[in-house]
Amino acid sequence: MGGTGSTGPVMDRDEVDRALARLDAEHEAIETSLLALQDHAGRRLLEGAQLTGTTKERWQTAEASITLLWAYFDAYTAALRTARETRARRRWSSREDLAELTDLLRGESVAMAGSAATTVNAPTLHGAGRLSHSFSLATLVDRMNELYASSLDMVVAADSVWSALPARIDLLAAELQRTRKLAHSVGVRPGEHPAGDDLERITRTLSALREQVISDPLAFWLRAQGSSAPGGGRPDTAVYDREARALEEVRREIDAVLGVRQDAEQRLIRLRDVLSRADRTLAEARTARGEVLAKIAATEVPVVSGPPTVLQEQLATAAEYRRHAQWHRLSPLLESLESKAEDELLRARESLTAVTAPLAVRAELRGRLDAYKAKVARHGLAEDPMLVERYDAARRMLWSAPCDLRVAGEAVLRYQRAAAELLSGPYMPEDHRR
Secondary structure: OOOEOOOOOOOOHHHHHHHHHHHHHHHHHHHHHHHHHOOOOOHHHHHHHHHHHHHHHHHHHHHHHHHHHHHHHHHHHHHHHHHHHHHOOOOOOOOOHHHHHHHHHOOOEEEEEEHHHOOOOOOOOOOOOEEEEEHHHHHHHHHHHHHHHHHHHHHHHHHHHHHHHHHHHHHHHHHHHHHHHHHHHOOOOOOOHHHHHHHHHHHHHOOOOOOOHHHHHHHHOOOOOOOOOOOOOOEOOHHHHHHHHHHHHHHHHHHHHHHHHHHHHHHHHHHHHHHHHHHHHHHHHHHHHHHHHHHHOOOOOOOOOOOHHHHHHHHHHHHHHHHOHHHHHHHHHHHHHHHHHHHHHHHHHHHHHHHOOHHHHHHHHHHHHHHHHHHHHOOOOOOHHHHHHHHHHHHHHHOOOEEEEHHHHHHHHHHHHHHHHHHOOOOOOHHHHO
């Protein structure tokens, strides 16, 4: 090892050769990386795009950084060439040659004018206001690595968003167009059906999203937490995912409308049948009410309502919707009508039951009276004068009109008691329920 200089001990020939070999390898690696960055598809797209927002600001910085990178690389190349030429002067370098090489390889031997060392928007070292800068080759390599990493990070992030989102948006937009045509065919249109309004909103959102992604891809980039690798992160698909879910909901709604189109006629037939049965049941209840009023005395008989005209009108409207292929309007109307029609049939049946209740009571009393008569006849007591008298009295009341159910019930009870006394002695309470 020779003497020392401003850069430390003077390197010997072996140290110089090893340093040159290492610097040659670094030079080759840096050149390969720079050429790859230069040819990167994302960088080419950024150069030709009309950028806005975050991406525009970061690309201005990255573009300046790339320009500065090449300036640094050219200076690095020139310094390395000078060192190579100096080493090649003599096979056995002199002490003066080794001292010069030591300064070139270890010292701040690379001088750059301020305009070359600092570029507008590019990251700079301390002392940016100086007219010139001097770097060692090691510092220059570190500086190029920093600029390369930040530039590549920006380029890769933008390229990742452009590679992922626009294509997916286009596919969703194509599906949206197919859905719009299908919706139009079944009458699902904006202003007439909520699903039609949703389709319009999704269309506007997707169109705006695509424009934003193309002009400002970095606005849709989520950096990975704790990652320092260039391009560490993923595209932000939250808006896209939301609209995809909304479109799927619209598709389900349209499928429901299509289902209505397929079975509308059968559902209308079933509705007509249910409402017809309800109408017939109410007509029967009205007839029964007249009979009750004529045959049963002192009884409160519920009033029977008229036929369900509102439902009939809605049914006619549903038929019109089907005739004019207004499936989006028919779907909710059919669902409502099916529920109301079943309720109407149940109400009609309950009305008939309530109206005919007095006739059912009279029929039960008649059956009880005849059952006791048959019982006493089996025991040979049918001709008993008291039983005959009480039977005839009860029968006249039950088979005459109008029938007073309270009085007739008491007459049947008197006949039961008399029969019970003759048949088994003391009157048994269960005989009341025969």
